Amino acid sequence: MDTLYQRKFTLQWSAVSEIRQVLKHVLTALSVRNSDIDSAGLVSTEYLTNLIRHNMSDVIESLTLKIYRSDDKKITLEFIDNLEPYDLFANNDSNWDIGSWELVEGGMGVALIRHYYPKASYRNYEQYNYFSFTLQNIDKRPTLIYIDDDKSQLALLEAYLTPYFQVITCLDIESGWQAILTSGATILLLDHKLKQGTCEPLLKKLNQSNLKMQLSVVMLTGDDSEEVIRTINHLGVDDYLIKPVKKMRLLQSIERVIHRFSALKYYTSDNQTPAVIDIENNRKARVFGSITTNNGGDFCMLPEHELQPIVLGDMMGHGLQALKESFAVKGFISGYLSSNPSLTSLLPSLNKALYDQKICKSSIVTLLIAFINNNRFYWLNAGHPSPVIITKKGEIIDLKGTDPLLGLSKDHHYKLFDYPMDDIEHILLYTDGWLENRETQQDDITSLRVNLPGGELAHNEYAEQLWRSTQVSLTKEIDDASLIVIS
Incomplete structure (x- = not known):
């Protein structure tokens, strides 16, 4: 048995989001197909x-995720815990049909697991419980996209590369972009000069998306002038080769730039946001998504302040690059509030720093600052999705108070908005990826209404069901997504 990944998690709701992120990154690096990544994410969730x-203990327990390759080269996911045994299959077996679209507690989960992984198993051994399932359709060759409008060159390099890679050939940057979006490829090989121009627009578009984090880029060029090489380097390619290129030289270059995937270590911040935050009037804020791990462009801060504000931000982009950009903004906020406790003056000061390009010169940030005081809900909003409230009668109200993005205008005055708490049951704060990942044609409120939990639920159950009902397949997550439910 070859262990590919192993890590211990705290058994709480934030771990579900964190484990989903781990599966997406690790399984992609292992060349698992998108459909298998999605089913693994669904079954794990x-x-x-x-x-x-069913863990009713007040003690915070732990859980271990292990991903390993068995002797027959198949990849297995295994969850290990030492809780009181809970056999999902034995306790919740049912005759529920996955095609019925009916919601059935417990039994539906068993049917879903059995549908995707009929041989999934649960066993207890020496006081530990093991839940495992094995992925079936693994092509160990990484997927490579090659873009070139010379058909003979396409055919030649495809012949070179097919023994080592799953090769997708494209004659233009439009079809290349579609392949990048849908294939789960980890390598992009492209010719710099095409008949209709160059591939530079594709690389600029790629650099502005979250997809660059999963792609190693190798450029082929027939022009080795200093100007062209400088331009290529500025576009963020991992390596470039001067044509004509020999097979061995090409393979060596590709192997070098994909080493980061073979040595993949999933980054996890030690500075995690609590899953539950106590706020004024015995209310609690329950936190879900990317902000629980602080591993992407979404971030949440709980600065030490008498008003106990929640600061929710969203950097343009996704993954580690957006994470790096968020450090500058979080550092500014922490430093500012340590010397000046005024929340209303924070946004104008941060806005000026961004406008003057003293921080985040190549990124955009939205920011929401929210707090409760004297039975009123207050918020400052710089281009962020507006807070949404659910009244005690179940009515949805989109609070329209918002101001422009930070950094657009040097002297904009950011307004403090407020709303009475008397009729509020829940307040929803979220980043735009939470609803945009669903790719519906509906507006936010209509999309949200479809997913609101029904019936009489405790506040924690309401928040958990709302988060679960809005989850999408792992490979459909086009942006970091976060949700805070204040109840």
């Missing part, structure tokens, strides 16, 4: 949800 619900 279902199992973990049941495990957390």
Whole structure:
């Protein structure tokens, strides 16, 4: 058995989001197909949800995720815990049909797991419980996209590369972009000069998206002038080769730039946001998504301040690059509030720093600052999705108070908005990826209305069901997504 990944997690709701991120990155690096990544994410979420619900202990327990390759080269995911045994299959077996679209507690989870992984198993051994399932359709060759409008060159390099890679050939940058979006490729090989121009627009578009984090880029060029090489380097390619190129030289270059995937270490911040935050009037804020791990462009801050504000931000982009940009903004906020406790003056000062390009010269940030005081809900909003409230009668109200993005105008005055708490049951704060990942044609409120939990639920159950109902397949997550439910 070859262990590919192993890590211990705290068994709480934030771990579900964190484990989903781990699966997406690790399984992509292992050349698992998108459909298998999605089914692995769905089954893991279902199992973990049941495990957390049935862990009634007040003690915070731990869970280990292990990904390993067996002797027959198949990849297995295994969850290990030492809780009171809870056999999902034995306790919740049912005759539910996955095609019925009916919601059935417990039994639906078993049917979902059995549908995707009929041989999934749960066993207890020496006081530990093991839930595992094996991925079936693994092509160990990484996927490579090659863009070139010379058909003979396409055919030649495809012949070179097919023994080592799953090769997708494209004659233009439009079809190349579609392949990048849909294939889960980890290598992009492209010719610099095409008949209709160059590939530079594609690389600029790629650099502005979250997809660059998963792609190693190798450029082929027939022009080795200093100007062209400088331009290529500025576009962020990992390596470039001067044509004509020999097969061995090409393979060596590709192997070198994909080493980061073979040595993949999933980054996890030690500075995690608490899953539950106590705020004024015995209310609690329950936190879900990227901000629980602080691993991407979404971030949440709980500065030491008498008003106990929640600061929710969203950097343009996704993954580690957006994470790096967020450090500058978080550092500014922390430094400012340590010397000046005025929340209303924070946004104008941060706005000026961004406008003057003293921080985040190549990124955009939205920011929401929210707090409760004297039975009123207050917020400052710089281009962020507006807070949404759910009244005690179940009515949805989109609070329209918002101001422009930070850094657009040097002297903009950011207004403090407020709303009475008397009729509020829940307040929803979220980043735009939470609803945009669903790729519906509906507006936010209509999309949200479809997913609101029904019935009489405790506040924690309401928040958990709302988060679960809005999750999408792992490979459909086009942006970091975060949700805070204040109840």
